[in-house]
Amino acid sequence: xxxxxxLKISARALRRNKMxxxxxxxxxxxxxxxxxxxxxxxxxxxxEVEDQVSSLxxxxxxxxxxxxxxxxxxxxxxSAPTLTLxxxxxxxxxxxxxxxxxxxxxxxxxxxxxxxWNTLVMGESPSYPQIRNWKMxxxxxxxxxxVASLAKCAVIGQTVVDQLFPNQDPVGQTIRIRNLPFLVVGxxxxxxxxxxxxxxxxxxxxxxxxxxxxxTTRRFxxxxxxxxxxxxxxxxxxxEINELLLDRHxxxxxxxxxxxxxxxxxxxxKTSRTxxxxxxxxxxxxxxxxxxxxxxIMLVSVTERTREIGIRMAVGARAADILVQFLxxxxxxxxxxxAIGIGGGVAFSMTxxxxxxxxxxxxxxxxxxxxxxxxxxxxISGFYPAWKASQLxxxxxxxxx
Amino acid sequence: xxxxxxxxxxxxxxxxxxxxxxxxxxxGVSLDILKGEFVAIMGSSGSGKSTMxxxxxxxxxxxxxxxxLDGVDVATLNRDALAKVRNEKIGFVFQGFNLLSRTTAxxxxxxxxxxxxxxxxxxxxxxxxxxxxxLVGLGSRSGHHPNQLSGGQQQRVAIARAxxxxxxxLLADExxxxxDTQTSIEIMGVFQTLNDQGITIVMVTHELDVARFTxxxxxxxxxxxxxxxxxxxxxxxxxxLGKLKVAQEAVQLH
Numbered sequence: 001x002x003x004x005x006x007l008k009i010s011a012r013a014l015r016r017n018k019m020x021x022x023x024x025x026x027x028x029x030x031x032x033x034x035x036x037x038x039x040x041x042x043x044x045x046x047x048e049v050e051d052q053v054s055s056l057x058x059x060x061x062x063x064x065x066x067x068x069x070x071x072x073x074x075x076x077x078x079s080a081p082t083l084t085l086x087x088x089x090x091x092x093x094x095x096x097x098x099x100x101x102x103x104x105x106x107x108x109x110x111x112x113x114x115x116x117w118n119t120l121v122m123g124e125s126p127s128y129p130q131i132r133n134w135k136m137x138x139x140x141x142x143x144x145x146x147v148a149s150l151a152k153c154a155v156i157g158q159t160v161v162d163q164l165f166p167n168q169d170p171v172g173q174t175i176r177i178r179n180l181p182f183l184v185v186g187x188x189x190x191x192x193x194x195x196x197x198x199x200x201x202x203x204x205x206x207x208x209x210x211x212x213x214x215x216t217t218r219r220f221x222x223x224x225x226x227x228x229x230x231x232x233x234x235x236x237x238x239x240e241i242n243e244l245l246l247d248r249h250x251x252x253x254x255x256x257x258x259x260x261x262x263x264x265x266x267x268x269x270k271t272s273r274t275x276x277x278x279x280x281x282x283x284x285x286x287x288x289x290x291x292x293x294x295x296x297i298m299l300v301s302v303t304e305r306t307r308e309i310g311i312r313m314a315v316g317a318r319a320a321d322i323l324v325q326f327l328x329x330x331x332x333x334x335x336x337x338x339a340i341g342i343g344g345g346v347a348f349s350m351t352x353x354x355x356x357x358x359x360x361x362x363x364x365x366x367x368x369x370x371x372x373x374x375x376x377x378x379x380i381s382g383f384y385p386a387w388k389a390s391q392l393x394x395x396x397x398x399x400x401x
Numbered sequence: 402x403x404x405x406x407x408x409x410x411x412x413x414x415x416x417x418x419x420x421x422x423x424x425x426x427x428x429g430v431s432l433d434i435l436k437g438e439f440v441a442i443m444g445s446s447g448s449g450k451s452t453m454x455x456x457x458x459x460x461x462x463x464x465x466x467x468x469x470l471d472g473v474d475v476a477t478l479n480r481d482a483l484a485k486v487r488n489e490k491i492g493f494v495f496q497g498f499n500l501l502s503r504t505t506a507x508x509x510x511x512x513x514x515x516x517x518x519x520x521x522x523x524x525x526x527x528x529x530x531x532x533x534x535x536l537v538g539l540g541s542r543s544g545h546h547p548n549q550l551s552g553g554q555q556q557r558v559a560i561a562r563a564x565x566x567x568x569x570x571l572l573a574d575e576x577x578x579x580x581d582t583q584t585s586i587e588i589m590g591v592f593q594t595l596n597d598q599g600i601t602i603v604m605v606t607h608e609l610d611v612a613r614f615t616x617x618x619x620x621x622x623x624x625x626x627x628x629x630x631x632x633x634x635x636x637x638x639x640x641x642l643g644k645l646k647v648a649q650e651a652v653q654l655h
Contacts, residue, residue, distance in 0.1 A: 313487075
């Protein structure tokens with residue numbers, strides 16, 4: 001028997017009891033709708049976090065110096081000066097390492113244009129923008145020559161531009177740090193707030209050598225940023241850095257910490273993955289409930305239409321024809337319910353997103369999963385009633401009142 | 402007319418088991434029905450005529466004996482093969498019409514073609530169904546639902562449905578049981594016309610008046626054939642309708 005004719009018969013049977021069909025579908029509609037809505041909202045949140053994490057730079061390994069303990073007082077991470085420029089240079093020689101920058105940080109009062117502003121002054125290598133995946137808005141990054149010559153040049157963030165050079169091009173102008181004139185050679189593109197709510201654009205970047213010899217006097221760096229060649233090598237690079245530094249520091253007890261971006265991403269997305277699992281559980285329960293509703297109604301329908309089944313068998317319908325007809329009816333119910341649920345879930349998440357300004361994002365995979373599982377529920381819950389219908393005895397069915 | 406046997410029954414038996422009791426509904430019926438015959442099977446209720454009809458219609462299986470339809474032993478067929486036989490070789494007309502409600506006359510007539518082993522295009526189905534409806538004089542009513550049709554019209558739709566797959570035989574189980582006298586004669590007129598065109602018809606009835614329209618009368622009692630004879634004299638539907646009209650007018654005159 002052809003599919004189109006079966007579909008037509010099913011559609012007619014379902015239209016005959018509109019209210020009943022709708023109520024039957026409701027279980028699937030609510031289940032699928034709830035799943036799509038929550039998946040959209042959690043995916044939106046996850047995606048935003050992922051974007052922020054990747055804005056820190058891709059395939060980046062952070063090396064922090066260790067903590068110190070003195071007389072029972074324990075400093076936090078980075079409080080003990082253990083990392084040196086030599087460490088940084090040694091890391092640069094490791095395989096699969098693309099770029100390295102030692103970092104020194106300090107808050108300084110910066111003067112320019114008769115204005116002053118307290119900001120984070122960082123000493124970095126010229127690789128810094130590449131590692132942080134950070135573009136230049138104007139001008140250019142300082143060079144290795146500038147590092148070698150302890151040049152007094154700087155690259156500044158957009159917030160500093162706004163505070164010190166409103167409505168002016170800062171490139172070529174001078175800022176003063178600790179009364180030393182630094183030439184502004186470039187402006188970093190706006191990057192916004194980081195994961196921890198800090199304004200990343202509120203910064204001045206100078207060659208690390210200049211920072212360590214002219215602004216401050218220090219021999220140790222705060223941390224080292226390392227870019228691995230790809231996400232596949234990042235774990236190897238991390239292990240090699242660990243080994244290298246233990247060796248260089250002549251210790252077995254690490255006086256430093258190595259973290260990579262993937263770990264950070266994992267930590268952040270762990271919560272949302274737990275949420276997703278929870279949602280999947282709720283979804284499974286509501287789909288099972290919806291499936292039971294469909295099975296119940298299909299059993300009623302088979303009983304009601306016993307005579308129709310008898311007539312169809314008398315004119316030559318085979319058991320398989322009857323089975324397929326009722327299966328299609330059940331699948332039509334559940335798939336239709338699933339489609340409505342997907343539409344409703346997307347609409348709901350978009351409304352919430354617009355109303356509360358939360359990002360919402362519905363992955364196509366979930367739409368396919370939701371639709372497929374609602375169709376599957378139709379097949380599973382429709383099978384027993386359909387099989388029961390197909391096994392009816394034609395004479396008994398014809399006599400049924 | 403060709404005299405090849407379409408239906409051959411050899412010592413056909415049907416025994417039901419209802420609890421401890423064995424009910425012998427049909428106890429050894431042997432008969433041949435030839436192509437082009439118009440047979441009435443008569444008998445009181447419980448005589449086994451409906452059981453026999455269900456077996457001939459491939460809806461039920463005999464428990465003993467042999468049933469050859471077009472030379473094929475029906476007892477050897479499985480469920481699906483029986484369905485195919487019902488679909489292609491047999492047209493069934495029921496006492497209660499058994500039309501699908503909320504489905505148009507045309508769609509009711511098309512239904513058997515949905516279960517054909519060969520695929521029939523929708524256009525072809527419409528054409529065949531319309532032709533069958535025209536044959537029973539209902540061409541203009543194809544879009545009506547059964548509840549918009551009179552009993553006689555519903556039975557005509559059922560006859561059209563039985564004919565649509567060009568079956569070897571037309572089986573009718575008390576086709577006039579739910580109809581008044583005039584409509585019954587009209588339906589018998591349809592059967593006589595179809596039979597004149599060469600269709601083999603086997604009809605179950607308990608009314609002698611109705612049986613008189615056929616060519617051969619078989620009477621069953623307690624599951625056995627007691628009479629099997631040609632109908633003499635045979636009623637003709639148009640003549641009987643004429644007589645009925647005169648009688649009705651006479652009643653109205655007085």
